[in-house]
Amino acid sequence: xxxxxxxxxxxxxxxxxxxxxxxxxxxxxxxxxxxxxxxxxxxxxxxxxxxxxxxxxxxxxxxxxxxxxxxxxxxxxxxxxxxxxxxxxxxxxxxxxxxxxxxxxxxxxxxxxxxxxxxxxxxxxxxxxxxxxxxxxxxxxxxxxxxxxxxxxxxxxxxxxxxxxxxxxxxxxxxxxxxxxxxxxxxxxxxxxxxxxxxxxxxxxxxxxxxxxxxxxxxxxxxxxxxxxxxxxxxxxxxxxxxxxxxxxxxxxxxxxxxxx
Amino acid sequence: xxxxxxxxxxxxxxxxxxxxxxxxxxxxxxxxxxxxxxxxxxxxxxxxxxxxxxxxxxxxxxxxxxxxxxxxxxxxxxxxxxxxxxxxxxxxxxxxxxxxxxxxxxxxxxxxxxxxxxxxxxxxxxxxxxxxxxxxxxxxxxxxxxxxxxxxxxxxxxxxxxxxxxxxxxxxxxxxxxxxxxxxxxxxxxxxxxxxxxxxxxxxxxxxxxxxxxxxxxxxxxxxxxxxxxxxxxxxxxxxxxxxxxxxxxxxxxxxxxxxxxxxxxxxxxxxxxxxxxxxxx
Numbered sequence: 001x002x003x004x005x006x007x008x009x010x011x012x013x014x015x016x017x018x019x020x021x022x023x024x025x026x027x028x029x030x031x032x033x034x035x036x037x038x039x040x041x042x043x044x045x046x047x048x049x050x051x052x053x054x055x056x057x058x059x060x061x062x063x064x065x066x067x068x069x070x071x072x073x074x075x076x077x078x079x080x081x082x083x084x085x086x087x088x089x090x091x092x093x094x095x096x097x098x099x100x101x102x103x104x105x106x107x108x109x110x111x112x113x114x115x116x117x118x119x120x121x122x123x124x125x126x127x128x129x130x131x132x133x134x135x136x137x138x139x140x141x142x143x144x145x146x147x148x149x150x151x152x153x154x155x156x157x158x159x160x161x162x163x164x165x166x167x168x169x170x171x172x173x174x175x176x177x178x179x180x181x182x183x184x185x186x187x188x189x190x191x192x193x194x195x196x197x198x199x200x201x202x203x204x205x206x207x208x209x210x211x212x213x214x215x216x217x218x219x220x221x222x223x224x225x226x227x228x229x230x231x232x233x234x235x236x237x238x239x240x241x242x243x244x245x246x247x248x249x250x251x252x253x254x255x256x257x258x259x260x261x
Numbered sequence: 262x263x264x265x266x267x268x269x270x271x272x273x274x275x276x277x278x279x280x281x282x283x284x285x286x287x288x289x290x291x292x293x294x295x296x297x298x299x300x301x302x303x304x305x306x307x308x309x310x311x312x313x314x315x316x317x318x319x320x321x322x323x324x325x326x327x328x329x330x331x332x333x334x335x336x337x338x339x340x341x342x343x344x345x346x347x348x349x350x351x352x353x354x355x356x357x358x359x360x361x362x363x364x365x366x367x368x369x370x371x372x373x374x375x376x377x378x379x380x381x382x383x384x385x386x387x388x389x390x391x392x393x394x395x396x397x398x399x400x401x402x403x404x405x406x407x408x409x410x411x412x413x414x415x416x417x418x419x420x421x422x423x424x425x426x427x428x429x430x431x432x433x434x435x436x437x438x439x440x441x442x443x444x445x446x447x448x449x450x451x452x453x454x455x456x457x458x459x460x461x462x463x464x465x466x467x468x469x470x471x472x473x474x475x476x477x478x479x480x481x482x483x484x485x486x487x488x489x490x491x492x493x494x495x496x497x498x499x500x501x502x503x504x505x506x507x508x509x510x511x512x513x514x515x516x517x518x519x520x521x522x523x524x525x526x527x528x529x530x531x532x533x534x535x536x537x538x539x540x541x542x543x
Binding site: 161163164166167168169170171172173177181182185186188 | 334360368431
């Protein structure tokens, strides 16, 4: 018996994909059983199959008269614009910081001050300065991504071996070429790490920003669905059977200009 | 024991014309200011390296060899004295002096061929010709078949061969080599020494070589400068009378080689433990 168990464990150890599939299936089964025990008309806890069905409806029929893809595109655009701007400025500032100890020392106190502030904490300030339009969200994403990219790039540039720069100089490399053909590629692993962290953070921040003030986007969708208590009720399916006061309110609100919301 | 010092002294008296002098160090001194005060790295160094010479700086670690190479390379500025390359004062690094470091310093995101091509950039060669010329330099170090490999795929010896090919491709007048073979195992080191001396004989570049390895210095150089530490200064200038060509391992076991080694070791010995404590342990 013990030997048989050891055999099974040994077999599973070399099949990570099988183990992952089995564990996921198990989780889905537990979830389904649990949901079926507690299911009521307005349950906030639905099973996986029901969720999949709602997702399908959301994808095919949209949410609140707008296609799901419009919401996704709105969130992607904000993240993309803010992240790209943050990445470009971050890489430039990071390279300057890594290359010059004076620039690094000059910016160090400011960066140390703002680093521990969660980007979400800027939301009120950014809304106050730039309004609730598209631009304020892009600024927020920019702020969130810029710092990580800049600090990682600076660390990467600082880690470039001195020998490498010296060799490049003796090969007649101009200052400009030294930057883009030697220092940047050598620091690239650090830069990529910064970009990766910044991108993940940007996505988290865009949803948070849309929770607070937006007319479209995934964050808005979550907030709206939560506000009107439509957690499982995402399609038009239920409202076809039963009048839904929330839905009317919501549509009326939608017709008015955003400022009155 | 052969008298190196007398022989080199006769060489030094014949004042060569400035054109013959590749590297001229005149009363060069350097120090570093640290939190614990000033450290004198070099003091009153006078060296003249003639064009085409294989000049080796031999000394223990911490004697300022690398500082001296950095000064010649133009990476740091000497705080005292005059440094000139072919009669012109050094004002920074330039393509007339190629460097080869112990750390290889290859561009790891470029293939072997592209690494060598990097050096051709400043020579304003047409793009089409670059690959061909780079390949010729790779041929010189026997790595033509590895041109599409990346540095991480190569052994230490091969990496240093690429670094040598790259330095030569920039067509420098002087090669500065800072313990280039110190990271290699002893067998690979000897093979590369033989390759280097062959390359030197073919290209006739002036070589300024740094090592702490006595055998290496004797096998390679035409002239050896033994340095003493704290502060770094030239202790003796010796000319090496081993017969040329030397690209043969058998040179290492000849009586002349051993005699030279003995002479140099005698010079270094009293340097390494000048005030050794001979007392009871606490």
